[in-house]
Amino acid sequence: xxxxxIDFKAVILAGGCGERFWPLSTPERPKQFLRVFGGExxxxxxxxxxxxxxxxxxxxxxxxxELVAATRRELPELPSDNVIxxxxxxxxxxxxxxxxxxxxxxxxxxxxxxxxxxMVADPRRFRxxxxxxxxxxxRGRRIVTLGIKPTFPATGFGYVDPKTGSFVEKPDAxxxxxxxxxxxxxxxxxxxxxxxxxxxxxxxxxxxxxPLASGRFSAELxxxxxxxxxxxxxxxxxxxxxxxxxxxxxxxxxxxxxxxxFDTYFPHDSRGxxxxxxxxxxxxxxxxxxxxSARISLLGxxxxxxxxxxxxxxxxxxSRISEMKKLFKRN
Amino acid sequence: xxxxxIDFKAVILAGGCGERFWPLSTPERPKQFLRVFGGExxxxxxxxxxxxxxxxxxxxxxxxxELVAATRRELPELPSDNVIxxxxxxxxxxxxxxxxxxxxxxxxxxxxxxxxxxMVADPRRFRxxxxxxxxxxxRGRRIVTLGIKPTFPATGFGYVDPKTGSFVEKPDAxxxxxxxxxxxxxxxxxxxxxxxxxxxxxxxxxxxxxPLASGRFSAELxxxxxxxxxxxxxxxxxxxxxxxxxxxxxxxxxxxxxxxxFDTYFPHDSRGxxxxxxxxxxxxxxxxxxxxSARISLLGxxxxxxxxxxxxxxxxxxSRISEMKKLFKRN
Numbered sequence: 208x209x210x211x212x213i214d215f216k217a218v219i220l221a222g223g224c225g226e227r228f229w230p231l232s233t234p235e236r237p238k239q240f241l242r243v244f245g246g247e248x249x250x251x252x253x254x255x256x257x258x259x260x261x262x263x264x265x266x267x268x269x270x271x272x273e274l275v276a277a278t279r280r281e282l283p284e285l286p287s288d289n290v291i292x293x294x295x296x297x298x299x300x301x302x303x304x305x306x307x308x309x310x311x312x313x314x315x316x317x318x319x320x321x322x323x324x325x326m327v328a329d330p331r332r333f334r335x336x337x338x339x340x341x342x343x344x345x346r347g348r349r350i351v352t353l354g355i356k357p358t359f360p361a362t363g364f365g366y367v368d369p370k371t372g373s374f375v376e377k378p379d380a381x382x383x384x385x386x387x388x389x390x391x392x393x394x395x396x397x398x399x400x401x402x403x404x405x406x407x408x409x410x411x412x413x414x415x416x417x418p419l420a421s422g423r424f425s426a427e428l429x430x431x432x433x434x435x436x437x438x439x440x441x442x443x444x445x446x447x448x449x450x451x452x453x454x455x456x457x458x459x460x461x462x463x464x465x466x467x468x469f470d471t472y473f474p475h476d477s478r479g480x481x482x483x484x485x486x487x488x489x490x491x492x493x494x495x496x497x498x499x500s501a502r503i504s505l506l507g508x509x510x511x512x513x514x515x516x517x518x519x520x521x522x523x524x525x526s527r528i529s530e531m532k533k534l535f536k537r538n
Numbered sequence: 539x540x541x542x543x544i545d546f547k548a549v550i551l552a553g554g555c556g557e558r559f560w561p562l563s564t565p566e567r568p569k570q571f572l573r574v575f576g577g578e579x580x581x582x583x584x585x586x587x588x589x590x591x592x593x594x595x596x597x598x599x600x601x602x603x604e605l606v607a608a609t610r611r612e613l614p615e616l617p618s619d620n621v622i623x624x625x626x627x628x629x630x631x632x633x634x635x636x637x638x639x640x641x642x643x644x645x646x647x648x649x650x651x652x653x654x655x656x657m658v659a660d661p662r663r664f665r666x667x668x669x670x671x672x673x674x675x676x677r678g679r680r681i682v683t684l685g686i687k688p689t690f691p692a693t694g695f696g697y698v699d700p701k702t703g704s705f706v707e708k709p710d711a712x713x714x715x716x717x718x719x720x721x722x723x724x725x726x727x728x729x730x731x732x733x734x735x736x737x738x739x740x741x742x743x744x745x746x747x748x749p750l751a752s753g754r755f756s757a758e759l760x761x762x763x764x765x766x767x768x769x770x771x772x773x774x775x776x777x778x779x780x781x782x783x784x785x786x787x788x789x790x791x792x793x794x795x796x797x798x799x800f801d802t803y804f805p806h807d808s809r810g811x812x813x814x815x816x817x818x819x820x821x822x823x824x825x826x827x828x829x830x831s832a833r834i835s836l837l838g839x840x841x842x843x844x845x846x847x848x849x850x851x852x853x854x855x856x857s858r859i860s861e862m863k864k865l866f867k868r869n
Binding site for chain 2: 230487489490498500501502503504505506507508511513515516517518519520521522523524526527528530531533534
């Protein structure tokens with residue numbers, strides 16, 4: 208490597224639990240494995256759009272230990288040691304610390320964290336933003352985040368003020384509108400910094416996570432995890448570290464948060480229905496119809512999400528898809 | 539048989555084509571094979587509720603040739619020759635004539651026709667009504683029909699005036715109300731007469747059907763059928779024969795015409811949902827949910843009929859279930 212090139216490693220955070228796209232996604236096959244957009248799985252797209260900035264060997268994935276094998280199959284180009292299984296769920300705080308420990312043995316290495324289940328419409332602009340963030344991170348001592356230009360006053364995302372670099376949690380509808388007026392950006396969960404910067408921030412705000420981030424722990428990973436709190440990296444560090452550098456991003460980002468994404472990414476018929484797989488739709492409007500096994504026949508219905516898999520059939524009102532968790536408590 | 543006992547044969551008309559309960563019913567397994575009510579299939583219930591008035595050997599079934607084998611399996615107690623297959627669909631006119639030809643070799647034999655896909659809540663009262671009709675038929679020269687006491691001004695049934703014995707076709711809503719006021723009864727498609735009476739009526743009003751009814755035709759049954767018009771027995775004979783004898787029946791009759799019958803015959807949960815099979819129902823109201831393969835999960839929906847089979851998933855608004863045929867044109 209040339210002396211003054213930046214050593215950049217990417218860590219894909221793949222801890223999804225498969226609830227929001229159930230029954231298409233399941234705990235055994237969570238959202239990042241969905242192939243519904245663009246032919247490749249979301250996790251594979253998340254890796255491929257970074258190529259050019261990184262080589263396969265520079266990409267790490269942190270996922271649950273149950274999903275390590277499936278992730279390796281999905282990303283056979285990665286060195287298999289680069290797919291790391293967490294022994295239990297401890298939210299993104301632990302996952303980021305583990306990723307820093309694995310990818311950032313040298314304090315000067317820049318490590319970037321990227322969710323495994325997002326959509327990017329324009330990968331070229333995405334790479335330009337990431338490259339800029341990596342450059343800033345390599346020269347400074349702060350964590351850099353990509354702030355997404357909001358397209359509507361979302362209440363489902365946290366925000367970041369690009370002027371001050373301070374993070375705010377998911378707002379209510381009124382606050383969300385105010386944030387848009389103030390020019391706040393969406394926190395898309397992508398943060399980039401030197402490994403040393405991450406370690407310092409963890410030492411200051413989440414010392415429990417330091418052993419993981421330094422790769423120095425004598426116990427089994429399982430025992431280390433057992434003792435950790437469940438805490439997100441946003442909450443543990445980003446909201447407390449007194450400001451980050453923000454690189455604005457405008458590259459057609461979407462978190463693919465629910466079946467509503469089908470309405471965004473698939474074409475509609477003349478009555479506003481989205482269809483995937485064998486669907487017969489008669490006198491029905493504005494439905495999302497995804498047939499993965501048996502043929503779906505709709506007659507005289509509207510605003511439904513209907514999904515079939517060999518095991519399950521979901522019929523939900525579109526307005527209620529954010530409440531999918533209510534089904535798991537019963538199933 | 540004692541000299542003055544009546545020789546009574548029952549013919550079950552089983553020509554259903556399986557559309558109205560699709561996807562539970564199919565052309566290969568039409569409605570009469572449904573087991574949803576009372577545990578036994580509708581066709582088996584249709585036979586069993588006549589026992590006492592007839593022996594198994596006195597029961598004939600006229601069905602399509604494709605369904606002969608399945609019908610024999612469903613009714614193994616019947617002599618296999620008693621299950622007769624029509625080579626093609628020619629409506630109930632031909633089916634009745636064929637039944638008279640098979641069951642009524644003796645002109646004095648009383649033959650009764652009964653649909654294969656109806657519900658009777660009180661078989662004891664049903665048998666009493668049939669017995670009365672058989673007795674009247676054996677002593678007279680008219681066709682006797684069971685007239686069902688209407689429970690609402692149905693537009694889906696024909697009516698019979700019990701005073702005059704004259705038949706009227708399915709009315710519009712306004713006429714239906716008038717018919718109820720006049721004391722008209724529902725025509726449930728059950729008619730009983732001596733074989734000779736049937737043959738005379740056919741000779742007078744539908745001479746094309748006489749060879750079938752007399753069992754005297756030299757050509758193959760297929761060729762005989764080919765030449766026949768598609769015409770219902772009601773239209774060919776009952777509406778033209780100048781009056782029938784009417785035995786009023788009040789035995790909890792239902793024609794099980796559509797999925798709406800589930801609302802009538804199954805218990806509801808506290809929010810008005812009917813469930814059969816594995817169904818998870820969350821914050822949903824007044825749905826009919828029939829899971830025959832994959833589990834159904836409902837979230838925030840109402841007034842739907844949701845049915846799963848291994849091949850098909852139906853999601854229809856309850857108010858539209860009479861329009862099920864629209865789905866077949868597309869499937």
